Amino acid sequence: MELEKVFHLTSPTTKDLENFMDAYLFNHILILLARCRVFYEGRAKSQLEEGDRVIIIKPDGTFLIHKDKKREPVNWQPPGSNIIWKVEDNYFILKSIRRKPKEELKVVISEVYHTCAFNCEDYEELNLTGSESEMAEMIFRNPNLIEEGFKPLSREYQIPTGIIDILGKDKDERWVILELKRRRADLQAVSQLKRYVEYFKSKYGRDRVRGILVAPSLTVGAERLLKEENLEFKKLNPPKGSKKDLKQNMKSKKTAILDEWL
Structure with a gap:
């Protein structure tokens, strides 16, 4: 029997989102279309006020936040980062924590429009030269x-x-x-x-x-x-x-x- 590949929720409640994270974080690619604020603290500090963003979390700990412009993420954390979350004052808070060097990316989500979990199976390596x-x-x-x-x-x-x-x-x-x-x-x-x-x-x-x-x-x-x-x-x-x-x-x-x- 073929495993289901994609799971999604539209306008989830906070409880729905908690259950979704419990079920799919660390073994699926998670994509959240959300309204949020972003705070980074590590080698430098930055703050991004509230706006609509695309949040991508990969099973290896990679954490990416994209705006509606440009190719590069506006904030990111590399593979190996630890992901935690909690609910506080009706906000859903995601944290990506890196130990060495010490860095923390905090995302305060006020609304999730849609979230998707993708059971991604890809065992091939890109063979690119001259990059x-x-x-x-x-x-x-x-x-x-x-x-x-x-x-x-x-x-x-x-x-x-x-x-x-x-x-x-x-x-x-x-x-x-x-x-x-x-x-x-x-x-x-x-x-x-x-x-x-x-x-x-x-x-x-x-x-x-x-x-x-x-x-x-x-x-x-x-x-x-x-x-x-x-x-x-x-x-x-x-x-x-x-x-x-x-x-x-x-x-x-x-x-x-x-x-x-x-």
Whole structure:
């Protein structure tokens, strides 16, 4: 007998939602269409006032919150995070807690329009070469591709203004923020990098932070804006080899502890 794949509720009561979470959290992908506020506290702090959002919770602990615009989630927690919930003053409260580093994402839900649990069975791995993720792995394996003395410290480092592809330090102990693009970089890529750099400069000082856009090439507009903003460019093509080969010896490098630099 084939197992049922999808379960859903429309406008659930708080009690219905509690029962739904009990039944399907940790073994299904959960999707909630809800009105909520979002609070993040960890390496930084952020607050998102009430609005309609899409909340996605995966069995591995991945926690994503999407707005109605842009590709990236506005808040997120990585795999391995612990998910807890409770009801308080007629609000349904979800928390995603990460121990190392210590981070907490709190979602205060005032209304759930619809919720869905998907029994997702997928045992295949994406075989993609030349991606930005592989570029990051290649840089971790050989930091001198960026410059001599560069030390990569963290990948996908979350700050209030977005997610930094690679955060590291140069030989003079200045912060270095890398924005990676697998294709020709445009004005949007430069603006993205500028936001991240400005945030770090506000914390550590203007002379202690560098921003480098890493891509195979630049548009004319992007090159002009980089110069105007005193940002840098490093020409680097994405790898064309096997992803399995690129992952060799990565674990020891990826476990570098960022907190000692903060």
